[in-house]
Structure formats: structure tokens, C-alpha cells
Amino acid sequence: MQQVLLTGNEAVARGAFESGVGVGVGYPGTPSTEILENFVGYPGVYAEWAPNEKVALEVGFGASLAGARVLVTMKHVGLNVAADPFMTMSYTGVNGGLVLITADDPGMHSSQNEQDNRFYARFAQVPMLEPGDSQEAKDYLAKAYLISEQFDTPVMVRLTTRLSHTRTPVILGENPSGPVQRAFQRNIPKFVMLPGYARNRHLAVEERRGRLQEYAEASGLNEILWGDRSLGIISSGVVHNYAREALGDGASYLKLGCVYPLPLKLISEFARQVGRLIVVEELEPFLEDQIKAAGLAVTGKDLFPRVGELDPEVIERGVRGSSRFKSYFPVPDGLPARPPIMCAGCPHRSVFYVLHKLKAIVTGDIGCYTLGAMPPFEAMDACLCMGASIGASLGMEKARGSDFARRVVAVIGDSTFVHSGITGLIDHVYNKSTGTVIILDNRTTAMTGHQDNPLTGLTLSKQEAAKIDLTALVRVLGVKHVRTVDPYDLQSLEQAVREEMGREEVSVVIASRSCALISRERSLKEMTHLDRCNGCKKCLRLGCPALYLVGDRVHRDEDLCRGCSVCEQVCPQGRGAAEDDE
């Protein structure tokens, strides 16, 4: 028996492999990304990055229809994108088992919201399992495929950031027989969701719900751990472990492995045998409301926040009114914060420098470049969700007219553009906008750790792929004015952005340069401007981690500097001397 340390994400990949999954598909998104990156390394499997989560789930649907066991992965907000196929897949059910991973992000470590995707399980009437450590993550995957095929339903497995990115020991199993295949058979009433067929399938969903409810009661996924019976704690996932840390043997625990549907008989039985009954859950009162609706006296969100992650201290304080966890050494006053920043040599830096300088109104998007909203540039007015920058800039123009629109720029990354920016750009063309879109083409999906996408020419398994020509794509949508600039060339970049913003037709500027973390090219020797530094600090307004002040002079960290020379171009002592106008 081999025991290894795996993150929750690695354990999910392993669980899928051991369950004979043949097809894995998803779109990168923290904290889910490493699942497919690990899964693709197992022998005999196929895995891919889809352009977005909706396509991913549709590919998953097709693979299941054809008879394979399927793993579909995404972060919580990704399921909003995939909600359309998801809601109706509850009706069609599956052929090969299908497990959908939703990786939620309580605390918003790397997300724009902290929505609680347990509601999607109830919304779609699809069972949801929630593991509490990596061993459970692997074991629950195996269970989930059995449930999926036995009950003819997609099964959701909910992870949270803490589970996805925590390593715990896992005992590995085997994958003796390779990917599981079921036969494909035409079944029109089950898989073609015309209204007449869908009505019958909705009845099937309702009938399934009853059977799943019974299954949840006796599945062994839910576990009672008896301690002091004066206090009963109901929880699930990693929160259960926080609760045990906080309360030890001073409570009895009902740990729910299946969070939808709820085993209400088991919960009633547990409630009868304990004194005070408390639900401990992160985010929304999802369990609490259903338990209350079942007529049981329980408290929960009166004691714990609905916002952010829980931890043992918050739980102990909520339950006991005080906590034994206390600090002995306070943080010294007045420490400067350390927000994330664009890397040295980041090709996004100059774009936001220019947008700041031009006082543009900027609709932003999801990626590293959202940092353009932070000091020193603060050159972003909105960031909502994947792809929203382009539609939002059109909306601003339609509300305020084309004079106003000359100040508005949409900024979107290459992977995000392919994910869901293309349709927004079509709207610009279709509805006659004069807008300007800057595509930050750094040839990767950088924020999530450098995944390939349809513009990079490589697949998840590092096979060569057709490389979509971004300029040609934009042109064929009907955008007549497309130009590509090197963001390391500040003057050309500024000129391009200025001209296209002023243009009375829709236009696209592609700022094209590889992510500085990928292309390791450096050329440090040419830059001499810092030798003539007069302390004006103009370059510091680039917020580059390679530049720092010693006394009155700016110095360069040669380990960090990538030689992009943007600092030299803004420096009055450097190449920027002639055209300084700020």
C-alpha cells in the first residue's frame, strides 16, 4: 500500500483515473486548475482544455453519451457559464458516468465572488458530495461514478480552495482495467430535449430525487462521531475538520459527505440524541435552511459569518462565546501591505501606463491584468466576469454616445477573449459601435499558471494544435481596423491606442508579447539610463518590482529585471526624454 501526499486536486485526478475515466475536460480556474493538469498525465486517458466551461460540459455530455466515464472541472463561477447544459443534463442523465467538479473559493483567494455552488445541486436536482481531505476526495470520486451510473445523473463533487490546495496522505489504489466504456445506443426520448420528451424527463428527475434521498440516508457517506452529547455539530468538508480542531471531544459530530440531497432521517435521529444542535458551514445557510424546513431546532448563521472562510478560532468563538486560540505577539503597527503586482517585464505594464496617461475609461476583465486597477495605475473602471469587458464598453457607448465612447477602452486577455469575448466583439460590430478593444495577447493563460489555449498552438497534453490567428479572427468578425503592437515599444503602443480610441469605427489593438514568466529572454546590457538617474522617480510609477529607491536614486534588481526597457522609455534621462509630455 503506497501512501503519498496529494493535494485535493491531485487526489480528484487520481480518483478519476482509478475509476476508469476516459475523458477529462475543463477550463482553467483557481482553485480547480491542477486537476486536469494531473489527470492528463495518467496512461490511457484523454484530457483537454476547452475554450470555456460551457463547451467543456458539452464535450463531457457527448463523451458520456458515447459511453465513456467523464470528469468535468471548473471553478465555481465557471459553472455559471456552463449552467445552460448543466441544468438540462440533469434531465437527460448520462450514459457513461459524469462527475462535475465545482471548486468554490470561500474567502475569494483568487476570484471575483464567493458564490456557494451547493445551491446548483439543489437547483438542478443533482446529487453533490463534499470531501474533507484528499483521501476522501479520491474515495468520493469512485462513489460518485457509481451514483452517476446507478441513478442516471451527473454528480457534482464540491471542493473548496482549502481542500484543493491542501496536501494530505492518500493510499493509492489501482486502475486494473483501463477506461470504462459503455455501449452507445440511440435513445431519442432520453437525450433529445424537445418539450414533449423533456416533460417525461422532468418526471424522471423527480422520481430520481426520491431514490437519491433514500440512498443518502444509507450510503455510508454520512458519518456520526460520538463525543459529548450535550452539543451536536452538523458540518461537511474541510469545515468538519475545523470543528473537530476547535471542539474536540466536547461535541458529537454528524459529518455529511453527501450535501445534496440531505439525509433528513439521519439528521433527525442525530438531533434527537444531542442537546444543542448547531450547523457549521461556510458561506450560505444551505444545510441550515433545509434542516430548519424539516422542522428541527437548529442554529447556525446566528453564530458564524456568511462571508469568507471559517477556521477553528471562529468556530470555537461562535459555539463557546470565546476561544482558547489567542495571539501572544501582535503585528507591529504601520506595516506596508504587499498586494500582488505585475511581474518585472510583464507586458501588461506599459498598456496600463498608457491608459493611465490617456485618462481612459477602462472596462477590464479577468486575468493578471486586472491588477491594472491597483496602484500605481488605477486604470480600470470595471471588472465583472470573464468576457464582460467588451459588452460593458458597448453598453457605456450606447448610454452616453460616441463622444463619450472615444474615452472608453475594453481590455481583455487572449485566453479570456477566446473564452467569452468573441461574442461581445460581434455585438460591437453588429450594433455599430465606435469602441476600442485592447487584446493583451501574452500567449498563455497566465493567472492560473500558464495553461495553453486555442491561440497558443499547443493542447493540454502538449500536442501541436491549430493555432488560431487572432488578427484574422478579429477581421472575419467584421472589425476593419486591427493592429498589432509590441507593448515593450511604448511610443508605438501609445500612438496605436490614441489613434484607435479616436476612430469612429470599432477597432482592436492586439498588444502582443509573451508572458514574462514564460519567455525567459533577458537583455540587460543596453540600458544605461539609471547611471544618469536624477531622482525624478518617474519610472517608479511603473510599479516594477525590479526598480527600487536608495536615497535619491533608483536602482535596478538585476536578478529580477527582464530588460523590457519600458523604464528607460519613460525616463527623462533615457529614450523618453524627447516626448515627455506629462
Next chain:
Amino acid sequence: MTSEPTSVIIVGVGGQGIILASRVLSVAALKSGYRVKVSETHGMAQRGGSVITHLRYGSSVYSPLISAGQADYLIGFEKLEAVRCLPLIKEDGLLIINDQEIPPLPVLLGSFPYPELTRDSLRGSAPRLQFVPARACAQQLGEPRAVNMVLLGCLARHLQIARECWQMAIDECVRPQYQELDRQAFSTGLNLVAGG
């Protein structure tokens, strides 16, 4: 009744090799027969932001997160990030600080000074304290990025983990071409005399 797990915080700035250090420690603990939980930072914070790893091992471990006042050891790869985590350290805990400053954005922009953080300035407001010139040690070995293994070696002096478990962990976690260097860096840290 089981004994309390050992709790270690490793904190610093994205890109300093914190995740690799925590991996080596966690595998060494696993090889020693302990249960282990390690919670890492991924995603946006890695872009030059604060990065913190919570690592706990023992005969049984529930929470992967270390609560206020519960860390036996805190390794600060960067001074400012180390003191930011002071509230996590036990009253009799040990703070190991890499004597290195990485200016955060407000300091880079010149709007904030980098605070003075020395043995003297921290006296009385911090637990037992060990300043380590890890960067200088790593540079002597010819690879500044080996800072993480120097610091891990410093920590190893205090832990009940056998030398061969550390060896196996380095072999398992580190890419072959860096193993010899990392073993040397680890030994350097192990042999540093406590002090500052």
C-alpha cells in the same frame, strides 16, 4: 490521547520557493510516520504578493489551518512577511527569519519606508528569534534560489525528523539536477549556529 501536532508556518513572497520547501518538509514528516496536512497558496497572491503555507504533522491532525498563537515554528523567507504573521506564533514558539528585504509595492512607489526590522527592534515583541543570512549562504553555494533549503536546514535542527527522512524527501521533491545543490544548502542551514 494523542499528542498535539507540530505546527509550522512558512511565509514569504511569491516566487521564493516556499511551496517546494513545504513539500520537502511534508514528505520528510510523512516518511517519519506522521499524519500530515499542508495548506498552500496558489493563484493571484503568487504574483508578488504574500504567500503563506500552513503545515501540521503529528499522530493525528484535524485542521489544515494554524490558528492564532498555535505555530510552534515560523519560517519567514522575508522579514516583513515574517512579522506580519507574528500573531500565529506560540508564546514559546521559534521565529526563524531570513535576513532579506523584498520591498512591497508601497515601498517601491516611494510612498512608504520599509520598516526597520532587526533583532533589536523586535526585542520584546517577538518570541525566540533566529536571524539567518540565508541569501548570503545560498549565494556562496552559487545559487541564490537555494535560500529555501538553507532555511529548511535551520528548521530541521529543531524537529524530530531523522536525517534519512530529509534525504528521501529531497530526492523525491527536488528535480535531479538540483538535488546535490539542495542537499548542500540544507546542510549549510542545519550547521548554522543559532544567533543573529
